Amino acid sequence: MSGKLSMPVLDVQSLKAYYSTLRGDVKAVDGVSFTVEKGEALGIAGESGCGKTTLALSLLRLLPSGGKIISGKVVFDGTSLGDLTDEELRKKVRWKGMSLVFQGAMNAFNPVFKIGDQIVEAIKYHEPGTSTKEAWKRAGNLLELVGIDRDRAQNYPHEFSGGMKQRALIAMALCLNPRLLIADEPGTALDVIVQAQVLKLMRELRQKLDLGMIIISHDLSILAETCEKLAIMYAGKVVEYGDVFELFKEPLHPYTQGLVGAFPKVKGPRTKLLSVPGSPPDLLDPPLGCHFHPRCPYAMDVCKQTEPELLKLGSKEHYVACYLYPH
């Protein structure tokens, strides 16, 4: 999926990450490929349990015990991350190259340390030469960057509201000037207005710092307004991938069509809400063929036997894995 003039910041090729359990392997990420260019935002959408978060964690090799990257390649800035040792990865890539805004801003901070201390800790660990005074100054600057008064660095997390914690978490992720920010469900659990504020902040930061971004969410409407590219994940696989305009104008995969139709709109005509009946498959033993076929209204015989490949359709940047389209 390359072919662009410049080299992408992140190039992921058929990444597979499984969790081993007593009952077998849970195929949480099963052959996912995508690229993120410099300064570009990619949205990853899908239901709970489709492997979005595992994907984010495996990019930084942060999988919990039991989770393992089976195969595939993650090339960040020309370096294949699989070739690095843990130490090199920690020193060179995490925080400085790619940094992760974890899901659940409410609980991501340590409650017994001041917000400032936690940001300073990250700075000093990765840049040991920095003086404490300098690091605190930087922490203050970062908080100002995300719209929090710098004096609030002296506060404990419980003194922050939900929206401020989310902002502070973004500030912390930016503390070593990464080139790519991965945000896992940045808007969830926040109120509409606060969510809109956070999304606006992320759009501004992206422009100001020329950041690449991967935004993970189950909410397509959030991604529609922040990303240029979209990957729709279902049961560990990308089923549709492409330019966000193309994807919304003409969703091709039946799953994407279901997701797009599931949103009530606040403007425009009132439409009946569509839904995707059924629930996502058990990733221990996903259905044969296309994983979506048990829920698909258009399922054909071929869908039940062989898995469709993610293929480019037409001349535009739009890929779909579905037998409804020329294969």
Added chain:
Amino acid sequence: METENASQQLIRVEELKKHFPLKTGLFKSIVSRTEVSVKAVDGISFDIGKREIFGLAGESGSGKTTTGRLLVRLLEPSGGKVLFEGKDITKLTDRELKPLRRKMQIVFQDPYESLNPRMTVKEIVAEPLRVQHVAKNEDELDERVKQILREVELVPPEEFLYRFPHELSGGQRQRVAVARAFVLHPDFIVADEPVSMLDVSIRAEILNLMLGLVQKYGISFLFITHDLAVSRHMCDRLAIMYLGQIMEIGSTDKVISNSLHPYTQSLIAAVPVPDPSSKRTGDVLPGEIPSPINPPSGCRFHTRCPYAHPRCVSETPLLVEVEEDHKVACHLYSGRLSTSFS
């Protein structure tokens, strides 16, 4: 709404208030006589018609949930009245309230916490029937439970009867909670953010399911949500709450398509639009909802309002009717101030 025929009303709320007292130290409570309290709901009035779906929207901390609980008297109000079929339920004893409980039910926000983990689906759904002595015998009870499970699309019901909540997905749990609320065929149901904990794709199913049941049984429905897009989809009438007070109320179409209050407008502007070509243009409302312990004077929204005026600080605007079935509490519309902004 005064013009509406009273017989069409099921619920009438008058100047309802709920203040939660805050604990203060012994010394403080002796020295200062003023009681410190969280003014969660502070004087709201509205009514809900028969077969009407009434929406209550606003940010966290605006008092939506407290209002919902007051309406089915899960909380004791600090003042005001709730008339259910003309009868003030705020004064009733528990014994007098019990027959009314059959007529009003609630679906809670979090299906992971609202179902007893030690009860099976059958026990959960049958409990209201048992408490109200509705079923004559076990067979009838069984039949009622199975029937409602079929209606919430937990099919075949036999497969779900003896499962525990932990064996169900989030969407299935919320279906059980919906079944429990609808099993008595009540006249009135409060649904408190019933889909906010669910995935988007499951949300649509639960919303459509509830809409279908409410219409089928002609139930009056109070739908609490922070998502205006969802309330537009669901509700006939809508009230926008901010810090315990109603800012705007009226038919959903009017409140959403012709929103007058600056707060309503900013709530609508904050809803993400699932269409990349309509990139958000309007500015996002800055700041966060102030503390309900010491709410701002005058109009409670004046601290965040882009159109705030000295009068908004000193004088509380009243809810005034600007067109049929559309009221707003804002000095911009109370006549004396120019209404030059669009």
